[in-house]
Amino acid sequence: MTMEMWQLGFVAERVRVAALLVASLPLLTGLSHVAGFERTFGLVDDVLDAFAAFAVAVLAATVILGLIGVLAPGQPIAEIVAKIAVVSFPAAIGALLADKQLGGKEQPASDDQRAYGGRLFLMTIGALFVALNVAPTEEIILIGFQISPWQALALSIASLGVLHALLFWIDFPGVERRRGARGAWSILLRDSLPGYGLCVLASLALLWVFGRTDGVALSELAEFAVVLAFPASLGAGLAPVVVGPKRA
């Protein structure tokens, strides 16, 4: 809902918005699979769920952007389409999760923990979801300009610490089991560090989509990525909690 989000509609390069749209489809499908309550239903069902979430997202985005006057008659189609496309990915994640959270039934008893890949995938989704809303804002760039390399380093360590603390301490299902079997170091190496790496990658990808990487020196780019990876790691750390509470 920030100004930058809809300004992207006429500022962002169409190819990059299209790339975001294309990338959103496998991510939504994967989310439907990982967060889903019905593992027995195959790929077709997950793809259907992804498209359904997408439909809900586009309709909701159109209505809301229309209500708040961001979409108005007389605007060129290309502009309207780009505005909706940019907002639809986070909206679709929301739609999918809402369905799983509010509409879902009890998880059929299954003893297996969420697979390792699934955990990392969820972290990526959480990182993208939070970072998407922040990435287009001017503040990320401004903070990137303001901080010194030392502060950037400290910020990245702090982000990693927050992510690690969330993954280690928050009482999400399966954690007792895991904490029993694996100590803090194991979680750090297997979850937190790769998770933070995914946050940085997600941040870089989003910065590229929103044209923030163009003509930027590598050192500045690294700082932008570190700044954006901070909210992203909050999202990554909380995603397993938001998606997994029923998985007791």
Add this chain to the structure above:
Amino acid sequence: MRDRKRSAGATPWLEWAVGALGAVLFISLLGVLLANALRGPGPAPSIAARVEHIETAETGHVVQFVAVNGGGRTAAEVRFKADLVTRTGVRETREVIFDYLPPHSERRGGFIFQNDPRGGALSIEADGYVDP
């Protein structure tokens, strides 16, 4: 929905319908975006301004104008300058900046003059812009 699905053992038609709707929306959005992208960057911003009407407010005379970008690219921080020479020969200049002027779009704004521009010579021109 899930219950029905489980008992029927098949995906209900409603899910197919909503899924299909989503697929159609997805493909159309993608189509418009790619069609636009393939067209490449449009011609440079071509910015014009025209006066819509003039009102007299308590604090001055407001010249309401429309800025139109007839080009193919977005212009940011577009600065307009209005130059007024009234009937009595008094000269006033005013400036206003538009954050964005997307291609083929209009944005509205106003200049506030101390002297009545009606009957005088008024010109409004775009000075320059920044690539977003």
